[in-house]
Amino acid sequence: MLNVKIDGQKLEVEEGTTILEAAKKAHIKIPTLCYEEGLSIYGGCRLCVVEVEGQRLLQPACATEVEDGMAVETHSPKVREVRKNLFELIIASHDISCELNCLTCSRSDSCELREIAEDIGVNEIRLDPLNKGYKEDMSSYSIVREPNKCITCGRCIRKCEEVQGIGIFTMANRGPSTIVTTFEDKGMGNVECTNCGQCITACPTGALHEVYHDEGVWNALHDDSKHVVVQTAPAVRVAISEPFGDKPGTIATGQMVAALKRLGFDKVFDTNFTADLTIMEEGTELIERINEGGTLPLFTSCSPGWIKFIEHFYPEYLEHVSSCKSPQQMFGAIAKTYYAERNNIPREDMVVVSVMPCTAKKFEAKRAEMNGDVDYVLTTRELARMIKAAGIDLLNLEEEDYDDLLGVSSGAANIFGATGGVMEAALRTAYELITGKELENIDITAVRGVTGIKEAEVDINGLTVRVAVAHGLGNARKLMERIKEGREYHFVEFMACPGGCIGGGGQPISASLSSAEIIDKRIKSIYEIDSSKKMRKSHENPYIQKLYEEYLEKPGSHKAHELLHTHYLARGV
Amino acid sequence: MEETLYLKGEQIKDVNQYDFPGLKKALNIGQENIIAEIKKSGLKGRGGAGFPTGLKWDLARQQDSDQKYMICNGDEGEPGTFKDRYLMEERPLKVLEGIIIGAYASGASEGYVYIRGEYTDAIKIFNKVIEEAEEAGVLGENILDSSFSFNLKLIKGAGAYVCGDETSLINSIEGKRGSSRIKPPYPVAKGLYDKPTVVNNVETLTAAAEIINQGADSYTALGTENSRGTKLICLSGDVNEPGLYEVAFGQTTLKKIIDELGQGVKDNREMKFVIPGGISTALLEKENLDISYTYEDIEEAGSSLGSGAIIVVADGHNLVDLMLNVSRFFMDETCGTCFPCREGNRQVYHMLKETADNGGFSSEQLEIIEDIGDTIHLAARCGLGQTSLNFIKSVFANYKDELMEKGVNRC
Secondary structure, rough: OOOEEEEEEEEOOOOEHHHHHHHHHOOOOOOOOOOOOOOOOOOOHHHHOOEEEOOOOEEOOOOOEEEOOEEEEOHHOOOOHHHHHHHHHHHHHHOOOOOOOOHHHOOOOHHHHHHHHHHHHOOOOOOOOOOOOOOOOOOOOOOEHHHHHHOOHHHHHHHHHHOOOOOOOOEEEHHHEEEEEEHOOOHHHHOOOOOOOOHHOOOOOOEEOOOOOHHHHHHHHHOOOOOOEEEEEOOOOOOOOHHHOOOOOOOOOHHHHHHHHHHHHEEEEEEEHHHHHHHHHHHHHHHHHHHHHOOOEOOOOHHHHHHHHHHHHOOHHHHEEEEEEEEOHHEEEEEEEHHHHHHOOOOEEEEEEEOOOHHHHHHHHHHHHOOOOEEEEEEHHHHHHHHHHHHOHHHHHOOOOOOOOOOOHHHHHHHHHOOOOHHHHHHHHHHHHOOOOOOOOOOHHHHHOOOEEEEEEEEEEEEEEEEEEOOOHOOOOOOOHHOOOOOOOOOEEEEOOOOOOOHHHOOOOOOOOHHHHHHHHHHHHHHHHHHOOOOOOOHHHHHHHHHHHHHOOOOOOHHHHHHHHHOOOOOOO | OOHHHHHHHOOOOOOOOOHHHHHHHHHHOOOHHHHHHHHHHHOOOOOOOEHHOOOOOOOOOOOOOOOOEEEEOOOOOOOOOOOHHHHHHHHHHHHHHHHHHHHHHOOOOOEEEEHHHHHHHHHHHHHHHHHHHOOOOOOOOOHHHOOEEEEEEEEEOOOOOOHHHHHHHHHHHHOOOOOOOOOOOOOOOOOHHHHOOOEHHHHHHHHHHHHHHOHHHHOOOOOOOOOOOOEEEEEOOOOOOOOEEEOOOOOEHHHHHHHOOOEEEEHHEEEEEEEEEEEEEEEEEEHHHOOOOOHHHHHHHOOOOOOOOOEEEEOEEEEHHHHHHHHHHHHHHOOOOHHHHHHHHHHHHHHHHHHHHHHOHHHHHHHHHHHHHHHHHHHHOOHHHHHHHHHHHHHHHHHHHEEHHHHHHHE
């Protein structure tokens, strides 16, 4: 153990502890900007510089390890002065202006710069904003880059490279011309971007945000000739109240449904319904592949970030991917056929909106194979903005229920929102469909939790089913390499985002809490919703049974294939 | 006044004509004795930072590693500096000898000589030297029939000033973006490809070769306690005889260097000031030049000896133009990684430019430039940033009255 004195407080820390970590232990907050927990140390912003006794120059707390006997001043007059000057320099390069100011910024409610300004007590800005004159990158269906707001802290670069294992971003040029850009400045829509949106959650400013769909949704809602239905993904309900000041992980399903009704949606449905449907189709596909000697392992197909990842990086494995559309797209297909037909609504009058924790879903909805079944995809953040714009006091609304037919779902559907959830839901159903017996212990905890790659074996009628789960594309790549080396599984769940959908690129962003803390809380709530439900297996959903009876015949039928299954594209790199 | 020719002495350029006396002696006395000799000589790094060379070699030698590297830093980029170019072009075998001795002492079997891309002659010469040395058995397996083997490759710089910083240079060799690394770990522990690496300046290695050849005593006989041996000086600016000179530390003054070696200020003009160590050092006014040429005396006077580039500035130059020139250089050459250096240099340049166009600084601008200067100095990530505003700050400190609003005087 090492002895260190921070702002006069003595403490003991382990070898290898940075000054930043030690200060946190002493309940001292040192402002940081280019630092993000879980990413490599960059040491670029210098906001965390501190005075170390005996050193002439200030030292970055994030990159300096504690030495025995060290004495550190984290908020001395010299340090505070330097931080204020630094902040002025940063703000000038952030291009705040009347046309591009805080009011219209995607991060107006979660701006890290604003938080830092408060932390260091900025009281004057003497430098004029620089006009950098870069063009916005609008090449992607999912994500917009506004390089003028970028302060080149490199967090998006490191997130994409280190956590997601892709690396579409790079620093280009030098000196003040240094910019974050894509390979040959091609734009995010023209490189191997999976649209996962983790870069957005890493960005401390509003330089990265989703392609907004809210305007289109407002227009549809105000158009009386349209029948507008909405579906909400499982992960949205445990995060939607965060932008309204609630704690992460607060379950706000009923309030969210009520708000959606007030916004004027004709029907408020649940993506969970088609999550149950996915289990029926994908479970059947798995059983068929096992029984008939089909291509194994079977890979899940719900996460559009993962789909684009495998299309780029492992196209030779596309045969392994389930042909099932994602729950979002299954919903679109069912809404515009089964639901529309039953209610005599012409397809062209139907508008299907989805609320997703995800930015890749925007891209998915635009895929040609999806026939425009989903018209607009809102992120959780965009929905929050719409609710605010309508003056709805979300937190104090009376809870309301989803509409029937496409609004009823099992607990199994809800856990789709957390890593391992699709696997658990599928196993619950597969077990009972194969054995005809009731599953004794419904909680399959071996596939739960935030370990990067999870493996489990489940005995079903004497067959040992080997499964694996990976979340975050960096882990997905590791698991794919394992499979390439010959590791055998029957079924593998892949989710593009750390923690699964609850950690998606479309979820609310906190300027102060770490993503690991938030992910933990949201996951807890996801399982809480599941365990509080009576109906916890997809095949028990009566509306799913009804859908098959009335329309689809049986899982894997010709009709089901027509509407609920798709194919993929070998994109390569 | 006479030059002291320690490094500039006669030199053969043909590998087959040169005897490599220093290298032979080095291979004979072994690693520890070489390091002891270099430590005894008091040799400090001549790239500008002045780290003791013997200590650096010793730290690398003590590292337990299957692979170590020796890098000769010939990416000479400090404006006004041309000593390494001279050595690489005119004394390439002495440079090579120093590289091999350093490699042997620190236990490196692979090495690089990283030469500034614009130095096309030096690159040509060194390419030839390496090829001939390999043929002559001075490089490669069992050098000069000893058990020591060492391979040397030449790398051409691509034009970034920051790559003269050792960690940026290492990144550049690895094919990465040329920007500094976070220290520690220092290169001697974790450098090129994360292996222990010694990075030495060209002049340092040349001196090391001579020290081993002539013995440490020959070196300590020259200079002062804190500034041993000789220094190559790049004299430029408004002097009658600009050029490369070698002087022994402590045996002459800045004033004498300019008046005697440089034959005084050009065109009989009045001197304004001198930049004693390249443009990342603070200026010294003409009244303060009667100081001994040593690390310690120049530091005492408020500046630094830096890389040995002495730039003489006569009356009649526009101070804002001079600052703009320097500022433009640093703005363009920051690597872009750390915010104070990137944004600070950009802002200072813009402010200088604005003033050049409008005439005169306001007291607020002066305060801002001072604040930015302090911030960069205290918080920047590498030496480039920390020293980038030294010159400009010193101009304001010395000539504030001339620079204030409506006062952009022709001086």
